[in-house]
Amino acid sequence: MTLAGQTKLAIRIRDEVRDRIREGRFGKSGQLPAEVELASSLGVSRTTVREALLQLEQEGLVIRRHGHGTFIRQNAILRGSLNANLSTTDVIRSHGMEPGTTHAQLRRDVATGEDAARLDVAPGSEVIVLERVRTADGRPVIFTVDNIPAQLFDDAGVDEQRLLDPGLSLYQLYADALGRSVTDARAFIGVTRADEALAERLDTTPGEPLLRVEQVDLDAEGIPVLLSFEYYVADTFEFMVHRRGPALPARTGARERA
DSSP states (O other): OOHHHHHHHHHHHHHHHHHHHHTTTTOSSOBOOOHHHHHHHHTSOHHHHHHHHHHHHHHTSEEEETTTEEEEOSSOOEEEETTSOOOHHHHHHHTTOOEEEEEEEEEEEEOOHHHHHHHTOOTTOEEEEEEEEEEETTEEEEEEEEEEEHHHHHHHTOOGGGGGOTTOOHHHHIIIIIOOOEEEEEEEEEEEEOOHHHHHHTTSOTTOEEEEEEEEEEETTSOEEEEEEEEEETTTEEEEOOOOOOOOOOOTTHHHHO
C-alpha cells in the first residue's frame, strides 16, 4: 500500500474509533483495548491503529500512557488555530463532536464608549445583542455575546429573529442574508475568572479560569461588522498560534564552517 493509501486508511480508522468513543462502546473504564486487539477488531495493521490513535491524541480526545494503554479524556480538549478565523461550530465538528446551542437570548441595546468605537458607530447607535451558550456533545464549552450593528439588518430587511435559529452559522448568515463577507478579524485574548452568572451558564464553579476572547470582525471593505466577547472553559480548549521571525540576517559561510 502506498503512503497516501496508508494515511487515508489511518484517517478512516481514526474516524471509526472516534465514533466508537462517542457511542460509549469502550465501556465505563475509559480505556481503549490494546493496539493489537483494536487492530484485529478493525481488520487493519497495528501500525495503522497507532497512527490513528496519534491523530486522536493530537485532537485531545485520548491520552496515551506509556506502559498502561490509551485512555479517553474525560474533558476532551478542542484544539484550534488562532491563525484562522473559524466558527465555533466548525471547531467542534472537526473534533467529531456535535455542536449545539442553549440559553439563546436576543435583544436590542445601544453601543457606548469603547464598544461603539470598535464597531465604528456613533455612541447611542442601536446594536443587536445575541447571547448564546455553545455546547459540544451537550457539554457547555463557550458563552458568547455578539454585538451586531442593527443598521445591517435594517438596511437588508432581514428579520433579526433568524439569529435564534438553533443551527445558526453567524458568518454564513452575514454572507447569505446581509451581503457581508467577513474576511478579517482583530482578536484580543486574555484570562478571566467566572463570576456566578458565567459559572451557571458554563456549568462550572465561580472563580474558575476562563479564556476570554474579544474580537472585532471586518468585512471585505475593512468595515467592522461584529463585536464578540467569548468565554471558553479553560480545560476544554487549546489554541495554536503560528509565530514568524525574527529572521535575523545569517552570516555568509557560517553554515559551511559549521
